[in-house]
Amino acid sequence: MAVKEILKMGHPLLYEKAQRVVNFNTPELDALVQDMFDTMAAYDGAGLAAPQIGVSLRVVIFGVEANPRYPDVEAVPTTVLVNPEITVLDATEEGAWEGCLSVPGLRGLVYRPRRIRYSGRDPRGRPIEREAEGFHARVVQHEVDHLDGILYPFRLRDLHHFGYESELFPNPAEADEPAARE
Ligand code: NI
Numbered sequence: 001m002a003v004k005e006i007l008k009m010g011h012p013l014l015y016e017k018a019q020r021v022v023n024f025n026t027p028e029l030d031a032l033v034q035d036m037f038d039t040m041a042a043y044d045g046a047g048l049a050a051p052q053i054g055v056s057l058r059v060v061i062f063g064v065e066a067n068p069r070y071p072d073v074e075a076v077p078t079t080v081l082v083n084p085e086i087t088v089l090d091a092t093e094e095g096a097w098e099g100c101l102s103v104p105g106l107r108g109l110v111y112r113p114r115r116i117r118y119s120g121r122d123p124r125g126r127p128i129e130r131e132a133e134g135f136h137a138r139v140v141q142h143e144v145d146h147l148d149g150i151l152y153p154f155r156l157r158d159l160h161h162f163g164y165e166s167e168l169f170p171n172p173a174e175a176d177e178p179a180a181r182e
Pocket of ligand 1: 100101102142146
């Protein structure tokens with residue numbers, strides 16, 4: 001379909017609460033999801049939320065393939081999640097560096113609950129329910145935040161741990177985390 005422009009922090013649509021999807025298995029929803037995958041791939045993202053391409057609907061996609069360069073990072077199944085809900089299973093918070101396609105070039109250290117259950121529907125309306133921890137749980141929480149108008153910089157605790165990726169990680173090959181952008 002099409003690679004869309006990604007809205008950047010400051011655009012008011014990114015701060016809105018997105019609307020629930022009512023109709024499943026429609027050409028419109030399929031087209032939106034295809035545009036999201038095309039856009040995420042073009043920008044080499046780990047996840048994307050519909051509001052980031054200007055559509056205020058509760059649709060997120062995510063997925064990370066196993067990468068031998070980052071053996072410590074688990075793969076995340078490629079998923080379309082519509083009307084997602086999150087339940088925290090372990091509120092112990094872990095900090096990790098995040099990036100966002102709507103905040104290009106920057107990274108921040110964000111603390112989030114380490115283990116969650118998430119549920120929602122696929123574009124056909126079939127239910128999805130999974131438990132996730134670590135990086136998988138982080139990606140899902142980051143994307144669902146987008147649907148509530150929250151960008152990761154809002155969650156930063158210490159602005160010393162926020163800056164340009166090129167300064168924080170001057171040698172990406174030695175970074176212990178992938179340059180995940182969501
Ligand atoms: Ni993001």
